[in-house]
Amino acid sequence: QKEVEQNSGPLSVPEGAIASLNCTYSDRGSQSFFWYRQYSGKSPELIMSIYSNGDKEDGRFTAQLNKASQYVSLLIRDSQPSDSATYLCAVSPSGTYKYIFGTGTRLKVLA
Amino acid sequence: DVKVTQSSRYLVKRTGEKVFLECVQDMDHENMFWYRQDPGLGLRLIYFSYDVKMKEKGDIPEGYSVSREKKERFSLILESASTNQTSMYLCASRSGEQYFGPGTRLTVT
Numbered sequence: 150q151k152e153v154e155q156n157s158g159p160l161s162v163p164e165g166a167i168a169s170l171n172c173t174y175s176d177r178g179s180q181s182f183f184w185y186r187q188y189s190g191k192s193p194e195l196i197m198s199i200y201s202n203g204d205k206e207d208g209r210f211t212a213q214l215n216k217a218s219q220y221v222s223l224l225i226r227d228s229q230p231s232d233s234a235t236y237l238c239a240v241s242p243s244g245t246y247k248y249i250f251g252t253g254t255r256l257k258v259l260a
Numbered sequence: 261d262v263k264v265t266q267s268s269r270y271l272v273k274r275t276g277e278k279v280f281l282e283c284v285q286d287m288d289h290e291n292m293f294w295y296r297q298d299p300g301l302g303l304r305l306i307y308f309s310y311d312v313k314m315k316e317k318g319d320i321p322e323g324y325s326v327s328r329e330k331k332e333r334f335s336l337i338l339e340s341a342s343t344n345q346t347s348m349y350l351c352a353s354r355s356g357e358q359y360f361g362p363g364t365r366l367t368v369t
Binding site for chain 2: 181183185191192193194195198237239246247248250251252253
């Protein structure tokens with residue numbers, strides 16, 4: 150069973166701090182990795198995708214991928230209360246159209 | 261921008277009714293998906309389609325069927341709704357990246 154693991158949280162950070170969200174996956178052949186943000190009662194919104202080892206930055210968001218250790222992380226710099234949401238990690242294993250989703254980490258940014 | 265739309269945001273049905281949930285995408289994506297999301301259980305894949313008239317079962321297909329007669333439209337059918345099918349239903353489509361519709365919150369009473 151291919152799995153994606155996330156700490157459910159809540160992860161609480163003060164406004165302006167860096168929030169660090171982590172995700173591990175079991176399928177070593179996975180090639181594509183994604184982070185989604187989901188506000189309560191809303192659908193998931195894609196915020197980052199990463200395909201190769203290293204860092205990828207987009208505004209206040211940085212995704213980090215380490216295939217050897219099978220983890221992917223999301224850093225949110227200068228966290229804002231509006232960043233309070235559940236963050237879902239998703240992995241697309243090799244040879245499939247499907248995504249495997251983690252159950253999400255709830256982030257709370259305290260004003 | 262990719263747009264995925266779902267026919268209803270909220271739906272209330274009675275036990276035993278046949279329920280149709282429709283999803284339309286405007287990006288010519290070949291792959292479309294239906295998920296349900298429940299507290300504590302995360303996103304669970306019901307069915308997906310990789311081309312017109314092509315479908316595959318996901319992790320929890322029991323009690324559901326799907327139809328994809330046109331590339332842009334993917335329908336989820338609850339043959340005989342039951343209370344344990346009360347959930348948030350999410351449609352998604354993908355080319356490389358997967359995009360979700362707004363969701364349908366279905367309540368079966």
